[in-house]
Structures are given as C-alpha cells and as structure tokens.
Amino acid sequence: MKLCMIGARGHSYYVLKDLPVLNTVKLTAVASGDADPSNLLKRAEQWQPRAYADWREMLDREQPDILSVDGPFELHAAMCIEALKRNIHVFCEKPIALNLDDLAAIRKAYEGSSATIISMTAMRYEPAFYTAYQLMQTGRIGKVRLIQTRKSYKLGQRPDFYKKRSTYGGTIGWVGSHAVDWIQWFSGSKFATAMATQTTADNGDNGELEIAAQCLFTMKNGVLAQASIDFLRPANAPTHGDDRVRVVGSAGVVEVELGKVYLTDAEGFREITDLQQPERGFFEAFVGSIRGECAPPVSPDETFETTLACLKAQKAADERNIQEF
Amino acid sequence: MKLCMIGARGHSYYVLKDLPVLNTVKLTAVASGDADPSNLLKRAEQWQPRAYADWREMLDREQPDILSVDGPFELHAAMCIEALKRNIHVFCEKPIALNLDDLAAIRKAYEGSSATIISMTAMRYEPAFYTAYQLMQTGRIGKVRLIQTRKSYKLGQRPDFYKKRSTYGGTIGWVGSHAVDWIQWFSGSKFATAMATQTTADNGDNGELEIAAQCLFTMKNGVLAQASIDFLRPANAPTHGDDRVRVVGSAGVVEVELGKVYLTDAEGFREITDLQQPERGFFEAFVGSIRGECAPPVSPDETFETTLACLKAQKAADERNIQEF
Numbered sequence: 307m308k309l310c311m312i313g314a315r316g317h318s319y320y321v322l323k324d325l326p327v328l329n330t331v332k333l334t335a336v337a338s339g340d341a342d343p344s345n346l347l348k349r350a351e352q353w354q355p356r357a358y359a360d361w362r363e364m365l366d367r368e369q370p371d372i373l374s375v376d377g378p379f380e381l382h383a384a385m386c387i388e389a390l391k392r393n394i395h396v397f398c399e400k401p402i403a404l405n406l407d408d409l410a411a412i413r414k415a416y417e418g419s420s421a422t423i424i425s426m427t428a429m430r431y432e433p434a435f436y437t438a439y440q441l442m443q444t445g446r447i448g449k450v451r452l453i454q455t456r457k458s459y460k461l462g463q464r465p466d467f468y469k470k471r472s473t474y475g476g477t478i479g480w481v482g483s484h485a486v487d488w489i490q491w492f493s494g495s496k497f498a499t500a501m502a503t504q505t506t507a508d509n510g511d512n513g514e515l516e517i518a519a520q521c522l523f524t525m526k527n528g529v530l531a532q533a534s535i536d537f538l539r540p541a542n543a544p545t546h547g548d549d550r551v552r553v554v555g556s557a558g559v560v561e562v563e564l565g566k567v568y569l570t571d572a573e574g575f576r577e578i579t580d581l582q583q584p585e586r587g588f589f590e591a592f593v594g595s596i597r598g599e600c601a602p603p604v605s606p607d608e609t610f611e612t613t614l615a616c617l618k619a620q621k622a623a624d625e626r627n628i629q630e631f
Numbered sequence: 632m633k634l635c636m637i638g639a640r641g642h643s644y645y646v647l648k649d650l651p652v653l654n655t656v657k658l659t660a661v662a663s664g665d666a667d668p669s670n671l672l673k674r675a676e677q678w679q680p681r682a683y684a685d686w687r688e689m690l691d692r693e694q695p696d697i698l699s700v701d702g703p704f705e706l707h708a709a710m711c712i713e714a715l716k717r718n719i720h721v722f723c724e725k726p727i728a729l730n731l732d733d734l735a736a737i738r739k740a741y742e743g744s745s746a747t748i749i750s751m752t753a754m755r756y757e758p759a760f761y762t763a764y765q766l767m768q769t770g771r772i773g774k775v776r777l778i779q780t781r782k783s784y785k786l787g788q789r790p791d792f793y794k795k796r797s798t799y800g801g802t803i804g805w806v807g808s809h810a811v812d813w814i815q816w817f818s819g820s821k822f823a824t825a826m827a828t829q830t831t832a833d834n835g836d837n838g839e840l841e842i843a844a845q846c847l848f849t850m851k852n853g854v855l856a857q858a859s860i861d862f863l864r865p866a867n868a869p870t871h872g873d874d875r876v877r878v879v880g881s882a883g884v885v886e887v888e889l890g891k892v893y894l895t896d897a898e899g900f901r902e903i904t905d906l907q908q909p910e911r912g913f914f915e916a917f918v919g920s921i922r923g924e925c926a927p928p929v930s931p932d933e934t935f936e937t938t939l940a941c942l943k944a945q946k947a948a949d950e951r952n953i954q955e956f
Contacts (some may be wrong), residue, residue: 451833452843454859457778460877501826501848501953503855508776508881518879520847520857522828530828533846534779534857538879543895554783554863556833556844570868608895628826628951 307331307593310370312361312385313377314346316399317426318335318357321350323373324587329516329595334493335368336447337361339377339385351522362388370394376426379480380473383408386423390415392396394425395596396556397589400483401613406621409613411550416606422595424602425609427487429549430586433581434562435488438551441560446571448557452493453487453531456550461517461537465509477535478502478623479515483518483531484549486521486619487604487612492553495527497631502623509537521619533619632656632918635695637710638664638672638702641724646699649673649912656918660693662686662771663776665712687713694907697717697918699901700727701751705798711748715740718806720921721748722914725863726938727810731801731946734816734938741931748932749927752812753913754874758906759887760813763876765907766885767817771896773882778817778856780810781875786835786842786862794838802841802860803827803948804941809874810858811846811944812929812937817878820852821941822956827948834862846944851956 309331311318335356336346347357350422358364365373365388373389375382383403390412402425416423429435442450459481467473474480479528490497500509504519506512518536522592525531539548545564552561558571566576586594588603595602618629634656636643642765650658660681661671668676683689690698690713698714700723701709708728715719715737727750728734741748754760767775783804792798799805815822829844831837837919843861850856864873870889877886892903911919913928943954 371856449833451716451830451863452845452859453783499951501828501847503824503826504850505776505853505855507853508774517857519853520777522826522845522847524828527845528830530830530843530845532857532859534777536777536879538776538881538884538894540883542895542897542899543884544900554861556863558865559863559868570865572865572867574867575869626824626953628953 307371308368309333309372309374310364310368311336311346311350312373314349317428318376318399318542320426320587320589321397322427324338324590325353328590335364337364339381347523348620361385365389365392365394367571372397375399378467378473380404380477383412386412387415390419390421390423393419393421395421397592398425400425400427401475401479401616402609403613406617409610409617413610423606423609424592424604425612427484427612429484430487430491431584431588431603433583434565434567435551435577436584437567437582438553438560438562439491441569441578442541442553442555446558446562446569447553447555449528450493450553450555452554453489454552455530455532456534456548457481457485458536458539458548460539460541460543460546463517464512468515471514476620477537478504478519478521478620482519482521482533482535483612483616485535486615488551489523489531489533490608490611493525493527493529493531493549495525495529496611498524498526499623499631500615500619500629502619504623519623523615540614553591574601632696632697633693634658635689635693636661636675636699639674641701643699643724644755645700645751645753645912645914646722648679649915650678651920655913659695660689664690664706671674672713672728677739686710690714690719692715697722700724703792703798704800705729708737711737712740715744715746715748718744718746720746723748723750725750725752726800726804726842726941727934728938729804734935735940738935747918748930748931748934750937752929754809755812755816756909756913756928758875758908759890759892761909762892762903762907763878763885764816766894766903767878767880771883771894772878772880772885773925775818775854775878775880776931778854779877779878780813780857781859781873782806782810782863783861785864785866785868785871789837789840793840796839799840801945802862803829803844803846803945805864807844807846807858808862808937808941810860811940813876813883814848814856814858815933815936817855817876818852819853820850820854823851823934823945824956825940825947827944842879844948848940913933933941
C-alpha cells in the first residue's frame with residue numbers, strides 16, 4: 307500500500323511511529339500543505355519520500371492508497387474531500403472540519419467513495435484511557451451514567467494561525483476533540499444535546515483563541531456528560547496536558563488522572579496498576595482495518611459524530627443557546 | 632444569647648459541635664419541626680433544653696436570639712420568615728428555600744428585619760477547602776478564570792421525603808449547594824447565567840429524586856464554572872462523599888481531591904500538606920459576627936445567591952433553557 311502525507315502539525319507522528327512495523331505500507335511522498343515542508347521531510351527522512359510543493363499534484367502523481375492529512379487546519383476538509391473522491395483512505399488530524407458545512411461536504415464525499423476516513427483521536431489508545439475502557443467494557447462499573455472529561459493544555463507561544471477562527475477553528479474542537487471522543491466512546495451513544503460556555507478573556511494576546519471552555523452534553527442513551535477544556539495549565543506543570551476522564555456507572559467509577567487509573571467499586575477504592583496496551587498502534591489498526599484484519603480504532607461514524615459534537619458545542623457557546631442533534 | 636433549634640436532619644451538628652466553646656450562648660429549647668423530636672433531643676441532651684411539639688410556640692415562649700433551622704426541607708422558608716419577623720438570627724440548613732417564591736419571601740423578611748441569616752454551607756471551613764481558599768486569596772494562582780466542583784454522594788436508603796420535589800426540593804439544591812457556594816466563594820462574584828442537565832433514570836426507586844446533575848455557570852466577573860453532582864458514589868467507597876474543587880487561575884491551579892490539596896504553579900506540581908484551620912468553628916463564627924467580633928463565615932447575600940443559583944440551575948434543567956440572573 308502506498309502512503310502519502312500532508313503536513314505534520316499535529317498527531318501524524320502516529321503514522322511515523324507505526325511505519326516500522328507496517329511492512330506492506332510504503333511512504334512514497336510528502337507535501338507540507340503550506341509554506342514550509344521541512345518539518346515533515348525531516349521527520350520522515352528515513353523513508354526517503356519524494357517531496358511535493360502541491361499536495362493535489364502529489365495525489366495525482368503518486369496515486370496513494372492512504373493519505374495522512376495534518377497540514378493547515380482550514381484545509382483539512384478540502385484535503386479529505388479530494389482524497390475521498392480519488393478513493394484514497396484518509397487518516398486526518400482532528401477536527402476534520404472547522405465548520406458544519408465542511409463537515410457535511412466530507413460526509414457526502416465519504417458516502418460516494420469506496421475509501422474510509424478516521425480522525426487521529428488516538429488518545430483512546432493511551433494505556434490509562436485504554437485500560438479504563440477495558441474495565442468499563444468488562445462490566446466493572448455497571449451501566450454508564452455520567453462522564454466527565456478534562457483537557458488542560460499549556461498555552462506556550464502559539465503561531466499566528468491559532469489566533470483566528472478561520473485558521474484555527476476554535477478551542478472546543480482543537481483541544482476538545484479528544485474529550486468529546488472519550489464521551490462518545492465510553493457512553494457508547496450518539497449525542498442528543500450540547501450546551502457550552504467559552505471565553506477569550508486574558509488569552510495572552512492570542513486574538514480569537516478561546517482560553518477556556520466548558521461543555522455539557524446529554525447522550526441519546528441518557529448518559530450525562532461534561533467536558534472541561536482550557537489552555538490554563540501552568541508552564542511549569544510536569545506534563546503538557548492534564549487529561550482526565552471520570553466514568554461513573556451504576557456499580558462503580560473508573561477515573562484516569564495524570565496517567566493513572568483508579569477504580570471504585572464493591573471492593574472499595576484503589577489504583578489499577580496493571581495498565582493494558584492495545585495489540586496494534588493506532589495507525590497500524592487503521593491500516594489493519596482497511597486490510598480487513600481488525601476493527602478500526604475509531605469508526606468513520608464516530609469521526610463524524612465527534613466533529614459534529616464539537617461544532618455543535620461551539621455553536622451553542624457562540625449563540626448562547628442549546629443545540630439539539 | 633438564647634438559642635433554640637428546630638430539627639437535626641442535616642448540618643445542625645455544627646451548632647452542637649461549637650456550643651461547648653460558646654459560653655455566652657445557651658441552648659434553651661428544641662423542636663423537631665415534624666413528628667419525631669427524639670433525634671435532636673438525644674443529640675442535645677447534655678444541654679437539657681426544653682422540648683416543644685410546636686416550633687412557633689417555642690419561638691413565642693422562648694424568644695431566642697438565634698434559631699437553628701434544620702427540620703423538614705419544605706418548612707425552611709416558613710421557619711426562616713417567622714424567625715426574621717421576630718428579629719431572631721437564623722442559622723438555616725441549605726438550601727434555605729425549595730423554590731424562587733419562597734426565596735423571595737425570605738429575602739423580603741430579611742430586609743425588614745434587624746436580624747441576620749446564613750445557611751449551613753459549612754464545607755468552606757473544612758481544612759482542605761479552607762486551605763485552598765487561603766492559597767487563592769494570597770495570590771498563589773493569580774486571577775481566577777475557571778472553577779470546577781464535584782459533589783458525589785452515596786445513595787444508600789433514603790427516607791420517603793427524598794422522593795418528592797415538594798419535600799426534597801431537588802438534587803441540584805440539596806447536594807449541590809456546597810458546590811455552588813464554592814463557586815461563588817472562589818470566584819468572588821455573583822452568577823450571570825446557568826445551564827444544567829439532570830436525570831432521574833435508574834434512581835433506585837427514589838421517585839422524583841435526580842440521581843445526577845451537571846451545571847454550567849458563567850459569573851458576572853467572567854469566570855467559567857461547573858458543578859458535577861451525583862448520588863452514584865459506590866456503597867463501598869472509603870467516604871460518604873467525594874467532594875472536589877479545581878480552581879484554575881492565570882498563574883496556577885489549586886485542587887482539592889479526597890481531602891488533599893494540590894498546587895500547580897511556577898514551582899511545579901505538589902501536595903500542600905500544611906492544611907489550615909479557621910480560627911473559629913462555622914457556627915462559632917456566625918455567633919461572633921452577630922456580636923460584631925468577626926466577619927460571618929458566609930454572608931446573607933452569599934446565602935441568597937447560592938440558593939438562587941441552585942434554583943436557577945434546576946429551572947434551566949427542568950425547562951431545558953438558559954437562565955439569566
């Protein structure tokens with residue numbers, strides 16, 4: 307299988323991480339998607355890919371089977387659509403679209419394509435979250451009732467494209483996609499309603515970038531859920547992100563906090579130290595699913611639903627109303 | 632000062648706990664407020680109070696200076712109003728009112744009275760929360776931007792009065808008052824908007840009791856806040872409640888989790904083990920404020936505002952809309 311890559315802004319390192327074990331996948335070419343391709347070329351140099359200035363030309367000439375889309379955020383949708391129209395499987399950085407029109411256009415392209423698409427919501431596969439999911443799946447907390455998630459990032463110095471909605475999309479989608487994906491994943495349900503608050507106040511001269519947001523969701527199966535999203539993690543905190551989930555069931559609670567897993571159930575409260583790893587890497591599992599060897603690590607439907615939920619929550623915050631799905 | 636007490640359903644043990652150091656306060660009489668006064672009589676027996684079947688008769692005959700109101704929830708408002716009309720200072724279990732009309736009536740009685748009123752939102756004075764507040768107050772986390780709170784209780788076996796709105800009020804007010812009070816306290820602001828979700832599904836045959844609720848608030852000073860409230864704590868968890876707060880500022884984060892305090896700031900992440908205690912007990916500080924010796928542990932305005940925020944959040948969840956303040 308031939309693989310091409312556009313850009314390396316975000317999670318496309320999952321592709322490069324898994325390439326060494328993917329003997330049937332060959333990285334043939336890269337394009338930056340914007341001005342400077344050096345970042346991706348440098349990261350991928352051991353595979354000696356060809357480099358293109360024009361990503362459309364790359365698709366035409368290379369005719370890849372798989373495309374990694376991780377260039378400018380505002381071009382995700384156009385790149386996904388071009389690839390799907392050419393029946394190229396797409397592994398796209400989250401969020402795949404910055405607005406509802408673009409999302410609808412991607413979905414339409416997907417429905418007319420023989421190819422598949424998933425987003426790089428790979429935090430599902432981090433050991434603590436994966437272990438929490440396995441505990442939930444094996445019935446250790448009973449029926450899921452309530453889900454709380456947290457994504458807290460350090461702000462640091464941000465390139466200018468973070469400062470405008472048109473090139474950034476917004477904090478609920480960019481930071482929050484993982485949190486919203488966990489909600490969908492742990493609840494096993496689609497979204498029913500979204501409410502949200504957000505603020506750009508005191509955002510360190512970062513223009514339209516929302517420094518914090520809070521989202522409430524109800525799920526179609528009755529689960530209540532919440533996502534807390536912010537760029538307020540202190541610069542000297544031990545990790546870039548403080549990523550958490552609390553899944554409350556009828557028979558127990560599983561929590562992920564700072565990379566650790568805690569279970570409260572009929573046996574009391576304790577840390578679960580035996581963390582589990584998925585058999586395959588996130589990109590490896592995507593390739594495996596294309597080859598019919600395994601389920602995808604996240605489905606196209608889940609990819610669309612997470613993107614939709616982020617955009618609806620953002621709309622709720624922008625318009626100060628409640629969004630129905 | 633003469634003290635009378637009605638009922639012992641909730642936090643009136645704060646009164647009994649502080650009485651031994653309050654030499655100027657004498658507990659003269661108790662009334663149950665409902666059928667069985669034995670609970671309070673037993674708890675208060677060392678002070679040998681008189682017992683009344685009729686709480687109004689107690690007020691008329693005893694003419695107390697202070698009244699502790701901790702009987703049937705649906706009678707809080709009537710008891711507060713009767714006391715305030717008699718210029719008796721009121722120490723009332725939270726929430727002080729189960730609906731907005733009752734709250735308005737209490738406020739009106741307060742405005743026409745020479746007496747004061749506060750609610751028993753005494754979790755402010757628990758060492759971990761009090762220490763977190765001191766850290767915030769001394770500027771350790773900079774300007775407060777985001778507040779998350781959690782109240783999670785074990786459901787256990789509940790008396791029938793929890794099963795009806797008319798006698799229980801609702802979970803956002805009953806469980807959530809502490810969480811909402813923390814939000815007001817740490818933000819130093821009044822509330823601007825409330826949104827909320829709640830559910831009675833799978834509530835263990837507890838009628839109208841909401842098993843879980845999630846609230847979003849914006850504060851008038853721009854702080855975003857959130858309260859997670861549930862009765863889903865497993866029966867074998869080490870404590871009855873899992874009470875948490877996360878206060879995120881421009882220069883740091885202070886968190887209370889399971890009775891411990893954590894600070895993340897320019898010096899990194901660490902537990903703060905030197906927990907601070909208030910100089911006076913919560914009821915002792917209330918008495919002190921009446922005597923002009925100190926500030927009250929919570930003000931009448933804060934008491935009204937916390938009650939209002941709980942009722943507005945409940946209304947938002949009931950009516951599925953956004954409530955403005």
